[in-house]
Amino acid sequence: MDSAELTLSLHRAIAEIPAAEWDACAGDNPFVSHAFLSALEESGSASAKTGWLPQHVALRDAGGELLACAPAYAKSHSYGEYVFDHGWAQAFEQAGGRYYPKLQVAVPFSPVPGPRLLRRPGVPVAALAQGLAQAMAALKCSSTHITFCTREEWEALGEAGWLQRTGVQFHWQNQGFSDFDDFLAALSSRKRKTLKRERRAVAESGLTLQTLRGAEITPRHWAAFHGFYRNTVDARWGSAYLTKSFWPLLGEKLGERVVLMWAERDGKPVAGALNLLGGEALYGRNWGCDEEVPFLHFELCYLRAIDFAIEHGVSRVEAGAQGEHKIQRGYLPALTYSAHLIGHRGLSDAVARFLEQERPAILERMAELATLSPYRRDGEA
8 A cells, every 4th residue: 555645634632533433443452442542631641731742643545534543642751651761862952952742652651562553454554654754744753652562563663664672561371271270280389389378368358359340340449549549659650640530431431341450348448450451461550559468469460360361261461561570470571562763863873772782681681581480390390
C-alpha cells in the first residue's frame, strides 16, 4: 500500500474518532481500546494540563475509511512513561537544544506491552511510521517515541531507520496448568514451600479475599481503591497521575475486562490490585493498601492473578514494570521494545551510541535473571 494514498489527520481528543472505527484497528488489547483511552481523557488524567496533550494520529483512505491510527501525545515532560529518556533530554538542552515538546506514542501511565501502531489487515507499519514523522514535523516536536510496542512493530521500525531499545519485565506463562497446585508442582521444592507458606500466612491473617469482576465492582470499591492508589504513589513517587474519577469510568467502559483482587477486614477495605483482561493475557496494573499485611501484596498482585489465569484459560499474566521479587513467584524475564525517531542528527547519533552500549547489558541482565528461575529442572525435586 502506498502511504501517499492515505490522508493524515491529528486529533486532540479520542472522542473525535468513532469508537467502532478505532477499535477495528486496535484488536483485543484493552489498553489501546477506545474505552481505556477515553477514560484517561474524560477523567482529566491524560490532558494538556497534565502534560499529555492528545494528538492521536489517523490515516484514512480516499473514501474516508480509517485504516490505521496510533495513540499519540505531545508531551512537555518525560513522566509516566517507564522508558526513561530524561538523560537524553538533559544532555540535549544543556547543549542548547529543545527536547520538548516530543511526540509520545504510548498508553499513558501504563508500562504494558502491546500494539501501538494500530492497523487494519494489509496496512504496513511503514505507513504509520511515515505518518508519525509527518506529525512530528507538523507539531514541531524534537522526536517521536513509541514505547512498549510489539516485537513485530519494533523490527519494522528498525528497518525504517528508527532507533531500537529494549527493556525487561516479568511475565508468567500458563503451561496448561490444571489448578494452582499443578503450577506449584512445576516449581523447585524450596520455592514451592515458600509460596505455600506465604499463602498460608495471608489465609490466617483474618482477611477476606475476593476476586471481583465487572459489575461486582461498585463505587464503594473504587473510592477505597483510589485511596490505596494514593498511598502507593505517596510512598514511592509523590505524584498521582490518575484522578479519582478515572476508576469508575474505567469500570463503566471496560466492564467484564476489569478484574479487581480485593482484601477486607471485618467489612473494611484493606487492599486491592487492579487487572485488565485481554484476549490472551491478564495485565496487572495498580496496587495499594491501607494496612501492611505480610505477603498480601504478593498474594493479590501475583498469586491470585495466576489463580485467575488458570481458571479462565488465560495464556499469561503480565505484572508490570520492575520487581525481581516476581521471579520466585513464577514470573520470568521478558524483553520489552521501544523505537525512537530523533530529528536532530547529533542527538540521534549520540542516542544511537548509548543504545549500542545499553543493548548488550540488557541481554546480559536477562541471562542473569533467567538463572533465578524457580521452576524445576529435569531430575530436580
